[in-house]
Each structure stands twice: as C-alpha cells, then as structure tokens.
Amino acid sequence: MSYRRVALIGLGLIASSMYWAMKRTGAEVHVTGYARTAETRETARRIGLCDEVCETAEEAVQGADLVVLAVPVGAMGRVAETIAPHLKPGCTVTDVGSVKRSVMEAVGPFMPEGVHFVAAHPMAGTEHSGPESGFAQLFDNRWCLIVPGDADEAATAALETFWRSLGANTERMEVDHHDLVCAVVSHIPHLIAYTMVGVADDLARVSDQEVIKFSAAGFRDFTRIAASDPTMWRDVFLTNKQATLEILGRFTEELFALQRAIRTGDGDTLFEYFTHTREIRRGILQAGQDTSAPDFGRIKVDK
C-alpha cells in the first residue's frame, strides 16, 4: 500500500477490522486511531488496537496520508469539519459509510483544496459492533464499492489498491446507483428484519419465551440481522431516505399481492413466486457469495 500513515476516526467493527487487516499485510504503516468515548479509546489501548490512540481527532489526522472516517453516516459531516484544518496537504480522506450521496454532500464542502475525498463502502460486517469485534479477515473476498464522483484518478486508484491489500474486491459505482443497490441488498432487508423481530416481541398471545425457543424455524435468521448496531442503522435510513422509501414501496406492493393470493386461496400464484425466488439463491451460490452447506453450515453433518 502507498500510505505510510493512516488515521482511523471511529474505532468500531469496520475500523478495527481495517487495523488488523493492515497489520496482516506486513506493510510498514503507522496507524493512529480516535474514538469519541474515553471508554472505547481505553479498550483500544488495552487490546493493542492502533499503533497510537489519540485523545482528539485533530491529533489523529496529523501527518496522515489516508484518513478513514469510520463513524455513523450521520456524524460524517461534523467529523469532517473538525479535522479539515489539520489535514496534511495532498492526503486522501475516505469513509466507510453505507450511504454515499449524503456522505459526499456532508463531507465534500469541508475538504480543503489539495485534499482528495474518495468515498468508499466496504460491504462487510457482522452483527457485532465495537472495537473488540474486529478481525483481519472481515474483508476477504468481499466487495468494497468505490464511489469517486469527480475525485482525482490517482487518489482513487491508490485507495482501490489499499482495499485490495486488505482482502477486498473493488468496484466503482455511480453515487445514486450505489444508494439504490444498497437499499435493495442491504438497507431494506435490515428494516424488514427489524420489523419482524419487533412484531414477534410485541405479540401478547405468543410469549417471548416461545419466540426464542422455537426461533430455529426461520425467525432466528432475522434476529441476527436485527442485532446490528442501532446508531449506524438509524443513520442509514435517515440519510438514504429516497431509495429506502422507493424499495419499501415496491416491497409492500409485492407483499400485498402475496397476501391477496393467500386470502383468495390462489395457490398457483404462490407456487410460481416461490419457485422463481429459488433461482436467485442458485445465482448467489454459483457466484461464490454464500455457502451451500445446509442452514449456513450451522448443522453438523457427518455424511
């Protein structure tokens, strides 16, 4: 990688995984880190996360060739404003947010002349969060979408090389298309999972104990997704409003069609729908994007 000094602003799952992945490359890189709460900074120091944990974001970005904004999408603008006067001329600033239009609009105006802002979105994560949840392999064979907008080509190419060195594949995408694709493959699935878990919890005639006890029948997959970081997801929905509401509209339209089929006893419609969706799963397996082991391999099979 071409960066000698990297600053991680925010020390959650993504930033901490980036740190361990950078160290795994064996490259000589000095990584500073900053987190908003003293507790997170203390934890980072205790577990050896970052070569140096700084008390302020301004301090962390001093002399950095690459500054990574790894805070919730709603906090990106504030952080950009804070660090802007302290950025090294010619450095690259990037982010790891799940929404790109709002981040580019929030961060861009604060960037000084000569500093390159290149937005990025590593599509990787787990349901865990915080500085202790990171691990070096998080990005292996996952996609990192690069949304350069009108950023400098050399700075963009260097960021792509960086992400590939952490194990990710990269692909460039136009900003609004990014936000739409992510609404489909990530944001709405999360919203639906949150909703389903909320419904189950709220139903007086079925106890939480029963919901938990019998969750293996499908429900528990939703609870994993719905255990993701609340702040991050709140910000995603607030900042990707347009695409989210569009896909949500399509979703309820389809759901109502299936509901009508159930109500009227239209088995053919249900059967055709359920047959068709199998194809998509097949495509995902063929593309190597998931395991074909039954139940994600959770069941131990000897045969």
Next chain:
Amino acid sequence: MSYRRVALIGLGLIASSMYWAMKRTGAEVHVTGYARTAETRETARRIGLCDEVCETAEEAVQGADLVVLAVPVGAMGRVAETIAPHLKPGCTVTDVGSVKRSVMEAVGPFMPEGVHFVAAHPMAGTEHSGPESGFAQLFDNRWCLIVPGDADEAATAALETFWRSLGANTERMEVDHHDLVCAVVSHIPHLIAYTMVGVADDLARVSDQEVIKFSAAGFRDFTRIAASDPTMWRDVFLTNKQATLEILGRFTEELFALQRAIRTGDGDTLFEYFTHTREIRRGILQAGQDTSAPDFGRIKVDK
C-alpha cells in the same frame, strides 16, 4: 423406540432425515417408504433410503406400528384416505406438517376406529429438499411440537419417546396456538423473505448480477430461506390462512410506522426500535438456539 415397523409416506428432507436418525439409534426397526414419483422411489433405492421402498402407499403401511405422513400439508387428506383401509388396528398415524389445524381436520375423519392419530411438527429443516437432502443429525436439539388434541395418552407418549430417540426435544401444544406461534417464528418470516427476493429480482434499475454480487450485505440470508420447497410453502400459507393474515397485518402496521419515521426523519423512533430488537437476539443466544459466531460462523476467524 416402541415401534417395530415404521412407514414413511413421502420421502423428502424430513422423512429421509427421520430414516437416517432411526438407523442411528441402533434400534431394530423395519422402515418402509413410499414416494409419489417413480423418480424419487428410484433415488431412494439407489441411496439405500428405507429398508424397503414400496410402489404404493397402501403397501408401505401394511403392518406398520407407526405411519408418518411426510407430504405437503395440502396432500395429507388424500393420502390419509388412501391408506386408511390398510392400516393395522391399534397403530399410530402421525404427520410432520408445519400447520396443524388443517391437517387434523383433513386426516382425522379418515382414521378408522382403534387407530391413533397424533399430529406432530418437527421444527427442523434446511433450504434443501428431496430424498437426498436428509441426514441423521437434522433433529438434534431441535423442537418437535406434539399436538395431540384428544388423542390417546399412551399413543401420544410413545410418539414423544420416538421423537426424543431421534434427537429432538418435544413439547405439547394446543392446535390453534401452534398455528399462531408458527406463523410468527416461521411462516411470516418465510413469506417476507420470498417477497424481498422477488422485489430484488424484479427491479429493472438494479440488475440480478448486482443483487447476486453484493448479496452479502444482508440480502443473502433472505435468499437461503426463500430457496425452500415451493410446494410445501404454498400449502402452508393456504392452510394457515387465518394466523398468517393476522401476523401479516401486524407486520405491515409496524412496517408502516417505521416507514413514517424514515419519511419524517424521526431518528429517535428508529433508534429505540433497533435497540429493542437486539434483546431478542440475546435471548436466542442465551437459550442456545443459535450460534454467536459472527455471521453464523460463515467467516473464518483466526483470532
């Protein structure tokens, strides 16, 4: 187990797993099997599934102490009518359907005097189906719900012992409560997953290739569920109409509330909702109903 001869009617994932699990017990039990299509019967013979694969259901149930109806819920009544005259007096008939009210109403009337019908629902499965998808461990530590209705106590207790010998835990449940609980933990999650996958596939501005490529961000979990057997799920929704429509109504109500929060920028409502749903996940992990490994353990972590 107290059954010497068991007949499996239908040779899909559940029945084939039951066969391998019965053999794993080491008990001396003779298992006959029947499947509707010649192709499935041939496959069963080829892979040694069942001690004897019969050409008709009537033949398969001859002399059986336990007859297991392992066909889609919508086919239970027809199968019951076919086998009824051939059942051994005093035998037990059970099923493995995901809906209980409709199965009991479809099967019950055909049962001859002296034959015990005890409905059951092993809450286990994978996204795979067919005679080759079964394995002995499928029921280990999973729940099998027993819905005896007014069935004979000795016959019910014997069936419970049988399921425990296959690795399952058993619990008795009242029929309508069963159908409601399953609508929450299984049927509606499946319907929602099917819908989400359908929406993604149908969106012209986001290609299937993109959906597949970037599915790891949440969407792929839905595709696994939506790859389940279409015939089975069509029948579930057609036969558990009342509970399905009730839970679906609750679901859309909640979804609309979250949609409104997104539209109006009400971050507090979203944050509170997303925080609360984390608790349910915690309960499932504490109850040992899922792995706490990040991303279901799909990611290999060395640390």
